[in-house]
Amino acid sequence: MRALDRKLVRDLRHIAGQAVAIALVIGAGVAMFIMYLGTFDSLRLTQTAYYDRYRFADVFLTLKRAPLGLRDRAAAIPGVARADARVVIDVTLDVPGLTEPATGRLIGIPLPHQAMLNDVFLRRGRFPLPERPDEVLVSEGFAVARKLRPGDALGAIINGRRRELVISGIALSPEYVYSIRPGELMPDDSRFGIFWMNGRALASAFNMEGGFNNLAILLQPGVSDAEVIARLDRLAAPYGGLGAIPRALQTSHWYLDSELTQLQNVGLILPIVFLAVAAFLLNVVLTRIVSVQREQIAALKALGYSNLELGVHYTKWALAIAALGAVLGTAGGAWLGSKMVAMYNDFFRFPILQYRLPAWVIIEAIAVSFGAGVLGAIEAVRRAVTLPPAEAMRPEPPARYRRSWLERAGLRRFLAPATRMVLRNVGRHPVRAATSIVGIGLAVAMLIVGTFFIDAIDVLMDVQFQAAQRQDMTVAFVEPVSGSAIYEVSRLPGVVHAEPLRAAPARLRVGPRSRQVAITGLVATPRLSRVLDVTGGPIRLPPEGLVLSKKLAEILGVWPGDTVTIEILEGRRPVRRAKVGALVEEYMGTSAYMEIGALRRLLREGETLSGAFLQVDDAALGPLYRRLKTTPRVAAVSLKDAAVESFEKTLAETMYIMIFFNLIFASVIAFGVVYNAARIALSERRRDLASLRVLGFTRAEISSILLGELAVVTAVAIPIGLVLGYLFAAWLVAVFDTELYRFPLAISARTYAYAAAAVVVAATLSGLAVRRTLDRLDLVAVLKTRE
DSSP: OOHHHHHHHHHHHHTHHHHHHHHHHHHHHHHHHHHHHHHHHHHHHHHHHHHHHTTOOSEEEEEEEEEHHHHHHHHTSTTEEEEEEEOEEEEEEEOTTOSSOEEEEEEEEOSSOOOOTTOOEEEEEOOOOTTOTTEEEEEHHHHHHHTOOTTOEEEEEETTEEEEEEEEEEEEOGGGSSOOOTTOSSOOTTTEEEEEEEHHHHHHHTTOTTEEEEEEEEEOTTOOHHHHHHHHHHHHGGGTOOOOEEGGGSHHHHHHHHHHHHHHHHHHHHHHHHHHHHHHHHHHHHHHHHHHTHHHHHHHHHTTOOHHHHHHHHHHHHHHHHHHHHHHHHHHHHHHHHHHHHHHTTTSOOSOOOOOOOHHHHHHHHHHHHHHHHHHHHHHHHHHHHOOHHHHTSOOOOOOOOOOHHIIIIIGGGSOHHHHHHHHHHHHOHHHHHHHHHHHHHHHHHHHHHHHHHHHHHHHHHIIIIIIBOOSEEEEEEEEEETTHHHHHHTSTTEEEEEEEEEEEEEEEETTEEEEEEEEEEOSSOSSBOOBOTTSOBOOOOSSSEEEEHHHHHHHTOOTTOEEEEEEOSTTOOEEEEEEEEEEOOSBSOOEEEEHHHHHHHHTOOSEEEEEEEEEOGGGHHHHHHHHHTOTTEEEEEEHHHHHHHHIIIIIHHHHHHHHHHHHHHHHHHHHHHHHHHHHHHHHHHHHHHHHHHTTOOHHHHHHHHHHHHHHHHHHHHHHHHHHHHHHHHHHHHHTOOSSBOOOOOOOHHHHHHHHHHHHHHHHHHHHHHHHHHHTOOHHHHHHSOO
16 A cells, blocks of 8 residues: 555545544535436336336327227228227226215227237236126226225226226236326326226227227337327317327326436536535535644655655545545445335335335446546645745644724623633634535525425425315216206205316417317305415406416416417317416416306306316214215315325325435435544644643533533524525425426424524534543643644
């Protein structure tokens, strides 16, 4: 081993505590990088392989009813490789053990089974037999939630008649990796299931022999879907086509792709913050080491060591610490990544999903950690290289002491001698104090970033499920019905109040921008499903025009007063232009609203409704559920309590797990920053404190001087960190602003207090560690050292 390398090992052993603290910060950044990007890569590869093997379609079309000849015409469109026609119907289910009605989506498949688009992976059991029309495959998520097995049966209202469906197997499909009920924003596997059954039997049950109502299309490689969709819409218009959508907007794929995008963004952004803090700590520590080793540097240069060799020597300091952090981070990130993939197995249904840590993620993580190490060493290396040997043989000139600003303000007589020493020493090293303040401030900020999502989720749930959605349940009809049906609904058992709902599928277009949404028609001043403005207050829907969620308006590029082209995708399919009357703040999905009378006029129809919002008496839920299960016109029943439960099991649970991970990493940063600040202060003042001990100061008194500096720096850093935390949180809110969901910028006093308290605790623990070193201070050895 070369002499410089032996010196490196001894020096690292001397600052082992600081080196480990910095390595932990680097390790936290590397672990986040590997955890998020490794999970992203595992999900992406699994998604791609699953889509390819089971022929996930590129374009989807829903119609009222079309003859099979339309399938052949669609297959003849240039660029189409294959077109599969099928019958897809949503029905009400009577599930054993579930009092309220559930919803099942019946999908017709060819039997005996043959290769098809959106093919089925059989997890357990067997495919239905062609001669048994009531046998079905059930989606794995629903089967797990309801504890169903092959051989079990459940009731379904099929075209007004109750039939018993017998489960022959449990299956998966790339079309329903993330299965969610129409109109809902969160999945609920216990109340919504997918069922695959004999296509001929299903078509016969709904009088669709020789026809279909759903078309899946596979495109040839390299073909753009836009032109195919335009041609397909023209073909489907006479048959009640609801507008073809590309794979990108297919519900399951959209949710999965949004989650992947979020994983990738978080995996790139948060590690950068952690590694930037680590580079900052390395810079402070190495700069101090170069300052202390001035005479050693001079001697090494006098002995013939070149500037390059010395530069490489001090760079190795940083790389050794970065290497330790990379090893710890890689091991920790791989373990956390496997846990995260296990969590995603509960939300996304793949035949197999395992954590895979690709070599490129490890290589990039190591490269980034070494980059942070080199970045942190640049200033120290520059000082070591440019230091002339003759100047280095002399100690650095002492800084000039002067009265602190509190003393100059006339408060000197109120300050004890130890307090004056603390304030003067902070003023003696303004740059060092500023860097410590920034470092501790960043620790506070990261703690806020790690916990503010808890506040954001609380606000989101309060706005979504208390202020906006005040109904107990929502009933959707199979087809739009007469407006008088609201009175029939009002007379159902236990219904206290009912409000009509009319929803119409539409494509909103502004120039080249467009979005396919359901326009929801509500009474002007709804009591149950309210529309809230940006301040959180309910608004009155205007008699004409659209009310859009801010996110949908952003996608379309419109503001209040702008005009939007509305292409209705049902009935007479009118095309109208309407002004945007107002924008509303919503944190989940994208929405468009109209006053129900204005929507009916736009549709050129009388008083119709497609559903109703209900406020019900809990004591009468049993009779109400029984009536709804046997009502043929009811397609689906959505419960608000179930939506809250589903939200907490999916988005909130996922976010809380990520918050927990981030909180651990933020705590590592907090301790690492504060501990290094304390150790650097001790190394710089070791001789001064030893001199005070010789002069008669007690251990407690010299401890109060050193730890007092740490207390002053921490006290100044905390408010700065609170401001930085708010800014970082605002930045993350912007990063998480997606079509799927947004988070409000809400940070409670509890979060601020927690961040400040955590840093105070870290400072206290660091202070105790330094105090132990002070108690063991070798006065003779320290006073012999020349400075």
